Amino acid sequence: MTDTVAWRGWLLDPAPASRRQARLGRWYRAWMAFRRNGLAMTGLGVVLALVFMASVAPLIADPALANLQVLEDRLQPWSAAHWFGTDELGRDILVRILFGARITLTIVALVSLIVVPVGLGIGLPAGYFGGWIDAVLMRITDIFLSFPRLVLALAFAAALGPGIENAVIAISLTTWPPYARLARAETLTRRRAEFIEAAELQGASHLRIILTQIVPLCLPSVIIRLTLDMAGIILTAAGLGFLGLGAQPPAAEWGAMVSSGRQVLLDQWWVATIPGIAIFVTSLGFNLLGDGLRDVADSRSA
Amino acid sequence: MILLEHVTVSYGSGAGRIKAASDVSFEVAEGEAFGLVGESGSGKSTVLRAIAGLIPHAEGRVTLDGREMQGHRTRAARKLVQMVFQDPYGSLHPNQTVDQTLSMPVAIHHLRDTDRRVTAALQEVGLGREHRYRYPHQLSGGQRQRVAIARALILEPRILLLDEPTSALDVSVQAEILNLLARLRRDHRLTVLMVSHDLAVIAHLCERIAVMAHGAVIETTTADALASGKVTHPYTRQLLRSNRGFDRSGAEIVDVVS
Amino acid sequence: MSEAPLLRVRNLRVTYPGDEGDFVAVRGISFALGRERLGIVGESGSGKSTTGRAIMGLVAEPGRVEADEMRLGESDLLRLDERGFRRLRGKRVAMILQDPKYSLDPVMRVGHQIAETHRCHFQSGAKAAQAAALEMLAAVHIRDPERVYALYPHQVSGGMGQRVMIAMMLIAGPDLLIADEPTSALDVTVQHQVLAIMDDLVRRRGMGLILISHNLHLVSAFCDRVLVMYAGRVVETCTASRLAEARHPYTRGLLASLPELGRRRTELPQLQRDPAWAAP
Numbered sequence: 001m002t003d004t005v006a007w008r009g010w011l012l013d014p015a016p017a018s019r020r021q022a023r024l025g026r027w028y029r030a031w032m033a034f035r036r037n038g039l040a041m042t043g044l045g046v047v048l049a050l051v052f053m054a055s056v057a058p059l060i061a062d063p064a065l066a067n068l069q070v071l072e073d074r075l076q077p078w079s080a081a082h083w084f085g086t087d088e089l090g091r092d093i094l095v096r097i098l099f100g101a102r103i104t105l106t107i108v109a110l111v112s113l114i115v116v117p118v119g120l121g122i123g124l125p126a127g128y129f130g131g132w133i134d135a136v137l138m139r140i141t142d143i144f145l146s147f148p149r150l151v152l153a154l155a156f157a158a159a160l161g162p163g164i165e166n167a168v169i170a171i172s173l174t175t176w177p178p179y180a181r182l183a184r185a186e187t188l189t190r191r192r193a194e195f196i197e198a199a200e201l202q203g204a205s206h207l208r209i210i211l212t213q214i215v216p217l218c219l220p221s222v223i224i225r226l227t228l229d230m231a232g233i234i235l236t237a238a239g240l241g242f243l244g245l246g247a248q249p250p251a252a253e254w255g256a257m258v259s260s261g262r263q264v265l266l267d268q269w270w271v272a273t274i275p276g277i278a279i280f281v282t283s284l285g286f287n288l289l290g291d292g293l294r295d296v297a298d299s300r301s302a
Numbered sequence: 303m304i305l306l307e308h309v310t311v312s313y314g315s316g317a318g319r320i321k322a323a324s325d326v327s328f329e330v331a332e333g334e335a336f337g338l339v340g341e342s343g344s345g346k347s348t349v350l351r352a353i354a355g356l357i358p359h360a361e362g363r364v365t366l367d368g369r370e371m372q373g374h375r376t377r378a379a380r381k382l383v384q385m386v387f388q389d390p391y392g393s394l395h396p397n398q399t400v401d402q403t404l405s406m407p408v409a410i411h412h413l414r415d416t417d418r419r420v421t422a423a424l425q426e427v428g429l430g431r432e433h434r435y436r437y438p439h440q441l442s443g444g445q446r447q448r449v450a451i452a453r454a455l456i457l458e459p460r461i462l463l464l465d466e467p468t469s470a471l472d473v474s475v476q477a478e479i480l481n482l483l484a485r486l487r488r489d490h491r492l493t494v495l496m497v498s499h500d501l502a503v504i505a506h507l508c509e510r511i512a513v514m515a516h517g518a519v520i521e522t523t524t525a526d527a528l529a530s531g532k533v534t535h536p537y538t539r540q541l542l543r544s545n546r547g548f549d550r551s552g553a554e555i556v557d558v559v560s
Numbered sequence: 561m562s563e564a565p566l567l568r569v570r571n572l573r574v575t576y577p578g579d580e581g582d583f584v585a586v587r588g589i590s591f592a593l594g595r596e597r598l599g600i601v602g603e604s605g606s607g608k609s610t611t612g613r614a615i616m617g618l619v620a621e622p623g624r625v626e627a628d629e630m631r632l633g634e635s636d637l638l639r640l641d642e643r644g645f646r647r648l649r650g651k652r653v654a655m656i657l658q659d660p661k662y663s664l665d666p667v668m669r670v671g672h673q674i675a676e677t678h679r680c681h682f683q684s685g686a687k688a689a690q691a692a693a694l695e696m697l698a699a700v701h702i703r704d705p706e707r708v709y710a711l712y713p714h715q716v717s718g719g720m721g722q723r724v725m726i727a728m729m730l731i732a733g734p735d736l737l738i739a740d741e742p743t744s745a746l747d748v749t750v751q752h753q754v755l756a757i758m759d760d761l762v763r764r765r766g767m768g769l770i771l772i773s774h775n776l777h778l779v780s781a782f783c784d785r786v787l788v789m790y791a792g793r794v795v796e797t798c799t800a801s802r803l804a805e806a807r808h809p810y811t812r813g814l815l816a817s818l819p820e821l822g823r824r825r826t827e828l829p830q831l832q833r834d835p836a837w838a839a840p
Contacts, residue, residue, distance in 0.1 A: 474603060474814055
């Protein structure tokens with residue numbers, strides 16, 4: 001007990017003695033603010049559960065089970081042996097949900113890793129330098145932005161061929177424009193701030209200013225936007241899967257599961273509905289998390 | 303030390319072109335404290351920024367320490383002149399600790415012994431070790447301004463520019479900061495150029511003072527002349543009158559036309 | 561003065577609950593105001609603005625306002641809910657803030673905003689409200705009221721913006737005007753103009769005025785009485801003209817630390833804060 005109290009005291013020390021202590025203290029205060037928000041904690045819980053499920057899946061169930069077709073047992077409702085029932089090929093739905101989580105997470109993680117640097121890389125210089133650089137970069141952004149996301153993703157996926165990697169690329173290509181816009185807007189707001197002038201005055205190069213001064217200011221809103229966007233990304237991935245352009249059968253991708261459950265929707269509704277619920281809950285979880293993060297960020301900047 | 307010749311700064315183009323500063327020329331000797339006073343829109347801050355090298359498109363000539371300054375300053379030239387800004391919160395990066403803020407200029411100029419320099423700078427402005435790793439929002443206005451002053455001095459400049467350094471501070475803190483600036487000026491033999499709208503503050507720190515209005519210098523005088531009211535230009539007289547405080551009997555209400 | 565005071569405040573406390581304990585912004589201050597000019601002077605954190613807001617009922621949740629007595633004329637301010645305050649604001653007590661840029665609705669013409677205030681309190685028709693607004697704009701010495709009526713806030717400069725604010729706040733004829741740093745964002749010459757207008761109107765209408773500011777000299781020159789606040793308490797009350805004879809060390813320290821044009825000193829005396837002043 002005294003240990004936690006000591007830790008807390010160290011983190012909340014008003015006179016930190018090192019950079020690390022100062023930074024950790026800041027994170028801890030933000031965490032305390034976040035913790036107060038019940039819905040946000042729920043969202044965080046859902047996301048953590050997803051990550052947990054995905055990482056633990058191969059440990060609690062043999063991967064082969066996800067594709068094990070036991071045709072006599074097909075389209076069974078829930079039972080002791082199959083908690084969520086079986087699908088049209090007799091595969092256990094619960095196990096497929098678990099492994100589907102891995103695919104969903106992979107797609108989400110990869111898309112995030114691509115979209116954030118690309119969005120910052122285009123939006124930041126556009127806002128910082130202005131002029132023709134801004135014009136050119138923003139017109140490129142506008143072009144990508146003018147296409148409806150799913151249609152463009154479809155086109156890319158169809159052109160590149162099916163498969164998860166191509167789905168990731170297709171989704172990334174259609175998701176990055178709003179982040180560029182956001183990064184540009186944040187940069188424009190801060191561009192004339194006095195601390196930027198002070199940095200110029202000291203002789204900082206443009207690169208140093210962008211990396212050390214502006215990126216830390218843009219990052220929070222970009223990350224929050226990303227969490228709120230997760231729902232859309234998951235749904236797009238599910239949509240692509242639904243249309244057969246994402247993960248290929250027999251991979252247990254949630255969208256594909258919904259698609260293949262369509263035919264038996266009326267009688268064996270769980271085959272399509274349960275993966276649908278998984279998609280819904282995950283999207284909602286990310287949404288709540290994003291809202292919570294935004295509240296914390298707003299209160300800190302207020 | 304500072305020589306301005308026909309410095310003009312314009313913004314916009316065509317019909318909307320405005321001159322923030324027009325044909326400003328004056329000279330400041332080494333070790334002197336020179337004040338620029340005027341109301342908002344007089345161009346005083348613009349002139350200061352032009353000297354600092356923050357306005358690359360400024361016309362005219364700025365010569366510092368005998369060297370003519372180009373629009374885009376070199377890194378070496380940056381070491382010569384530093385500035386303390388008006389808003390103590392806006393001039394410090396909100397996500398950087400005091401330590402990071404002070405370490406950056408040292409790193410930019412590839413100077414060694416960062417730790418010694420940062421500690422020395424903090425000590426000079428009256429801050430302690432307990433302030434070193436705080437974020438700006440954990441500091442009071444006066445403390446933030448001290449950090450800004452420390453940052454300006456850590457590169458050991460010869461010229462210090464002050465843009466209304468105490469306007470955003472509480473009255474009781476103002477005296478501390480003014481005393482600090484006076485002391486630092488003496489100790490480091492700095493040439494100081496200060497901008498303010500407050501005549502009393504300027505006259506306290508500066509010997510010679512230029513009055514600006516609408517982008518031009520309308521009179522150059524001394525603190526003593528101001529104190530005794532021996533000024534020539536009517537605008538300066540008006541400034542002096544206003545500075546004396548609100549006078550109910552003397553106040554005539556003037557109709558305004560927009 | 562034999563008439564009943566316009567505003568009576570006794571033992572006002574404003575508390576803001578927080579994670580790390582309650583923060584008491586105003587700690588038991590008392591004063592009475594007649595039809596005179598009262599100045600409340602203090603630095604940031606002194607509680608002067610919070611006092612003004614408490615009188616107007618503008619202390620937002622979760623802040624708490626408590627007092628033994630807080631009365632505007634016959635109205636008991638402690639018992640008012642939001643609706644009650646809304647009826648009071650504009651009609652009985654009005655407030656002018658520091659920057660008209662933030663206090664005026666940016667998408668509505670200034671004249672309309674003034675007229676709206678009139679309609680709100682008097683249920684007047686559009687024409688009558690417009691006439692009243694124009695009259696008010698003339699009363700704050702704006703030479704061409706019709707032209708200014710049609711302007712948007714961003715087209716109106718600092719000093720003129722404050723005149724518009726004054727017009728808007730005084731159109732419903734309140735008894736008490738609270739001005740919170742009304743001239744801090746203005747140039748010195750413009751400051752005096754705006755103050756002169758406020759002075760003129762307040763005197764002619766027999767209103768009471770509370771001027772909240774950080775500028776000691778300004779307040780002492782403009783007001784009849786001065787209250788000096790520090791850390792939520794009133795540390796000094798005096799007649800404005802006798803400010804130089806102030807007794808409390810905070811006030812004396814503050815006065816001494818101000819740079820003066822005629823007096824050259826190598827070092828300004830710094831205010832030494834005594835923790836006893838902020839003691840609970």
